[in-house]
Amino acid sequence: MNGVHDMGGMHGFGPVVPERNEPVFHAEWERRAFALTLAIGAWGRWNLDMSRFAREQMPPADYLGSGYYEKWLFGLEKLLVEHGFVTREEIERRVADLRAERRAQTQPEPAREAE
Amino acid sequence: MPGLLQAADVWKRVVWNRRAARLDDDVAPRFKPGDRVVARNVHPVGHTRLPRYVRSRQGVVDRDHGVFVFPDTHALGLGKKPQHVYSVRFAARELWGPAAPANDAVYVDLWDDYLDQA
Numbered sequence: 174m175n176g177v178h179d180m181g182g183m184h185g186f187g188p189v190v191p192e193r194n195e196p197v198f199h200a201e202w203e204r205r206a207f208a209l210t211l212a213i214g215a216w217g218r219w220n221l222d223m224s225r226f227a228r229e230q231m232p233p234a235d236y237l238g239s240g241y242y243e244k245w246l247f248g249l250e251k252l253l254v255e256h257g258f259v260t261r262e263e264i265e266r267r268v269a270d271l272r273a274e275r276r277a278q279t280q281p282e283p284a285r286e287a288e
Numbered sequence: 289m290p291g292l293l294q295a296a297d298v299w300k301r302v303v304w305n306r307r308a309a310r311l312d313d314d315v316a317p318r319f320k321p322g323d324r325v326v327a328r329n330v331h332p333v334g335h336t337r338l339p340r341y342v343r344s345r346q347g348v349v350d351r352d353h354g355v356f357v358f359p360d361t362h363a364l365g366l367g368k369k370p371q372h373v374y375s376v377r378f379a380a381r382e383l384w385g386p387a388a389p390a391n392d393a394v395y396v397d398l399w400d401d402y403l404d405q406a
Contacts, residue, residue: 174332174333174334174335174336175331175340179339179340181339181340181341182340182341182383182384211302212293212298212302214302215293215297215298215301215302216293220362220363221309222335222357222359222362222363223335223362223363223365225335225359225363226334226335226363226364229335
């Protein structure tokens, strides 16, 4: 597909700046996203080219603003939903639960903002 | 249906499997090193590894990598369609016009189905 991922020859993104001593993962969730993708891939329900195609179908504006493993996670979620492992609603519910948990941990007294 | 993924199976089922894009199928190559080729002007709506910037451009086959899975059909569940993949050399000026440096080139790995004789 003539998607935004096919960026060869496009201008305006600035120079490629290599990161010195770049770590394999920049955050713990990236490590998990990578491992989940490989482990679930071992089920054999889809192949590597299907995984790449799934990532390419990220909405273009999201694609340009996302990091490498965000694209992997998008592709994994898309394939998991399409193959009936989970529903989109289950993913959204879990995200909402985790967000609420985090909010409860980091903002114990939100009412103070109103003072 | 496979069950739980065991730690002992990780190498074989996860890592090794991902190297399996190369195939042993005995398929005749359509081109050989030195052949002049042109990348097809096609716009498939599915997955492809034919970059837009080489379509309709002429290049020269530099190397034959061997036989590989064809990503376009494989991504749609339509089979591996084994075929040769070549490193094709495109002069920078063929891709980017007369302002590009005369001696620069881009080597792109392209499948038989992406190419025609120039």
